[in-house]
Amino acid sequence: MLKKLIAGSIAAVCSISIASCSMTGTQASSPTVSTSQTAKKPNVIVLMFDDMRFDTFSYRGGPVNTPNIDALAAQSTRFDNAMTTTGLCSPSRAAFFTGRWGHRTGLDDNVELFHSRVHALSMSEGGIIRRASDNGYNVGYVGKWHLGYHGPALRGAEFTYGKEHVGKQALRQWTPYGMRQDVEKFKQGFTHENGEKHQYFQTLPGTYEDTEAYSKVKNAQKFIKKAKKDGRPFFGVISFSQPHPPYRVPEPYASMxxxxTAKVPANHMAERVNKPMSQEEPYWPWHDVTHLNDEEWRKMRTFYYGAIAMIDRAIGDIIQTAKDEGVYEDLHIVVVGDQGSMLGEHNLYDKGPYAYDELMRIPLLVRNPDIAPRVVERQVSLIDVTPTLADWMSLPNDGAVDGRNLTDLMEKGDVADAGKVDKHLYAYEWYNGSWHGIRAIRTPDFKFVWYPGDSRDELYDLKNDPVELNNLAKDPKYKAKLKELVIMMEQELVRVDDPTIERFRHQMQNILPH
Known part of the structure; x- marks a missing residue:
């Protein structure tokens, strides 16, 4: 609809000058772009969510009724086996926005948090935001960035909203003193009202309209309306902090x-046997879950479900605005999570230096209105979205391209990769200043995880043990499979110029062929 409107009725696009927006979501003007340029470029919205698992939505047979997400899924390519690059916020987001692994960008840890080594993504990494802005797009960024203060605005975003986009750059790391104090009290038997533990789950006062999520919805709607009037093609990122823990939602979501009666998986609160020692460490105060009982784990799970239901409403509100403004018909949409999260599986909470599917796997819906909807079972990566967006928007490359354009899979389905090995590479270099150097290679049937700082690696038979309880890395019956995956990992590390390759070869010299 928007393309037709531009081609038929706009002779000259309004002139808008580039300026960074404040928390109020204001926007000023920018240089004129010709109608012929704008008419050829699609409008794009990315809806990004923090720590959103792949398995909760009703379109996946999950426990949460998500009608708005389901409706979007029915119009999209569903990548049902999408994976993140890193199970940690800043590195996964850096990979998403640049299309490059952390060893290329220097961003392989969280930023500006307790013990973190880095404070921002280098400005030399302009990423998809700078590329879009430099090529005639009206760029907006609403919500969580987590790659350094003012990042989107400094890269050309004209409309911004969120605490990271205003004020002075943080000069000191944020340290969770209060969180630690709360956890110590929980260990002594303390709970908040109604038996809640607010560092894990909480019923918020007020309603949906009182939440920060709704503030982001309102500013996303403001951006869409302003972009429609502006006339240039637009690229918007709406980045929600939900459903990142702690799971805090108002009614009716808190008791929904x-x-x-909540069902839990077979690895719920499971004892970790023959696992790397790093999984035992509480790297963040709330990772000490010794005080949580089964009822509290289950409450936390259902509060997470409530957060997903609230997110579904937020998506519905944004899509309705796009429809009301007449831009939905031609709108290209990506719904993606930066990584998953642990809800008690293996007795783990939040995220950490490991490679379990609950953390690795992410939701990914990609709507291109010119491509028929389908389900793709092939494993794809978060890092693949970047070259796909660049292809849509006809953006030139700005350096190495580590991902693949997903258009072929969207148009042809899994047959597009016929004859190719279905594999995914995952890395977990640092966690808030603690080095791990983990690499994982996953196929549909098996997963191998290399722990260079530990004497235990992991090997899982995903077909027979999908919840990853039984580590087979030293089982002689799986020696041939282990060798196959080690060789596969070596090939992937070489392909992406991973600097750990020589260390990997050294540690695997008894397995790799000479």
Whole structure:
């Protein structure tokens, strides 16, 4: 619709000058772009969510009724086996926005948090935001960035909203003193009202309209409306902090799901046997979950479900605005999570230096209105979205391209990769200043995880043990499979110029062929 409107009725696009927006979501003007340029470029919206698992939505048979997400899924390519690059916020987001692995960008740890080594993504990495801005796009960024203060505005975003986009750059790391104090009290038997533990789950006062998520919805709607009037093609990122823990939602979402009847997986609160020692460490105060009982784990799970239900409403509100403004018909949309999260599987909470599927796997819906919807089972990566967006928007490359354009899979389905090995590479270099150097290679049937700082690696038979309880790395019956995956990992490390390759070869010299 927007393309037709531009081609038929706009002779000259309004002149708008580039300026960074404040928390109020204001926007000023920018240089004129010709109608012929704008008419050829699609409008794009990325809806990004923090720590959103792949398995909760009703379109996946999950426990949460998500009608708006389901409706979008029915119009999209569903990548049902999408994976993140790193199970940690800043590195996964840096990979998403640049299309490059952390060893290329220097961003392989969280930024500006307790013990973190880095404070921002280098400005030399302009990423998809700078590329879009430099090529005639009206760029907006609403919500979480987590790659350094003012990042989107400094890269050309004209409309911004969120605490990271205003004020002075943080000069000191944020340290979780209060969180540690709360956890110590929980260990002594303290709970908040109604038996809640607010560092894990909480019923917020007010309603949906009182939440920060709704503030982001309102500013996303403001951006869409302003972009429609502006006339240039637009690229918007709406980045929600939900459903990142702690799971804090108002009613009716807090009590929408009954913890007493909530189903839990086979690895729920499972004892970790023959696992790397790094999984035992509480790298963040709330990772000490010794005080949580089964009922509290289940409550936390159902509060997470409530957060997903609230997110579904937020998506519905944004899409309705796009429809009301007449831009939905031709709108290209990506719904993606930066990584998953642990809800008690293996007795783990939040995220950490490991490679379990609950953390690795992410939701990914890609709507191109010119491509028929389908389900793709092939494993794809978060890092693949970047070259796909660049292809849509006809953006020139700005350096190495580590991902692949997903258009072929969208148009042809899994047959597009016929004859190719279905594999995914994953890395976990640092966690808030603690080095791990983990690499994982995953196929549909097996997963191998290399821990260079530990004497235990991991090997899982995903077909027979999908919840990854039994580590087979030293089982002689799986020696041939282990060798196959080690060789596959070596090939992937070489392909992406991973600097750990020589260390990997040294540690695997008894397995790799000479």
């Amino acid at each position: 799901y009954d913890h007493k």
